[in-house]
Amino acid sequence: MKKWIPYLGFPALALGVGMLSGKLSADGLERTRPLLEKIPLNPPSIVFPIVWTILYLLMGISAARVFLKKDTLVGNPALLLWQIQLAVNFCWSLLFFELNFFFLSFLWLLLLWVLVLGFILLAKRLDTIAAWLQIPYLLWLTFAAYLNFAAWWIAR
Numbered sequence: 635m636k637k638w639i640p641y642l643g644f645p646a647l648a649l650g651v652g653m654l655s656g657k658l659s660a661d662g663l664e665r666t667r668p669l670l671e672k673i674p675l676n677p678p679s680i681v682f683p684i685v686w687t688i689l690y691l692l693m694g695i696s697a698a699r700v701f702l703k704k705d706t707l708v709g710n711p712a713l714l715l716w717q718i719q720l721a722v723n724f725c726w727s728l729l730f731f732e733l734n735f736f737f738l739s740f741l742w743l744l745l746l747w748v749l750v751l752g753f754i755l756l757a758k759r760l761d762t763i764a765a766w767l768q769i770p771y772l773l774w775l776t777f778a779a780y781l782n783f784a785a786w787w788i789a790r
Contacts, residue, residue: 640701645694651720652690655727656683662731666785673784689774692767693720699764700757712756719749736786743782747775 670676697716704710723746730739750772758765 637702640698641695643694644697644701645691648690648694648697648720649687651724652686655724656686659727659731662728662734666731666734669785669789670781672788673781676781676784685774689771693771696753696757696764696767699761699767703760703764712753712760715749715753715756719746719753722746722749730782730785734789736782736789740779740782740786743775743779747772747779750775 667679693716697713700710700712700716704713722742726739726742726746729735729742733739750768754765754768754772757768
């Protein structure tokens, strides 16, 4: 298999999932924006799509590196965890913005954090760079957990 194909495919998959999640939760975002503006340290709205685009690209590059080390999707626990975290990531926006399940989405975000940490630990065994590429994602999820918890606290 050509080595560049995973470097296109995995980032495209991650970006596609992010774009679809964003589209499906766009109306909810508009309804939730007034609540978010009350949260201390909440960045301007323009920051989120920029950060998430970078994170999805890093996520995809990291998955491509792990894939190229084992050259298989089957029997690769790191890539299985990557796929699961991507699905959990997708669902978070719907839980938070569309359904306004703020506390459940906070717990969901903690699950996502654990899955990403698990991916990092598994990926490190195969490719140290792939693991390091996920550190910004884990840090952003930590900040997102603060924002999510604050939204729940304010809304309760």
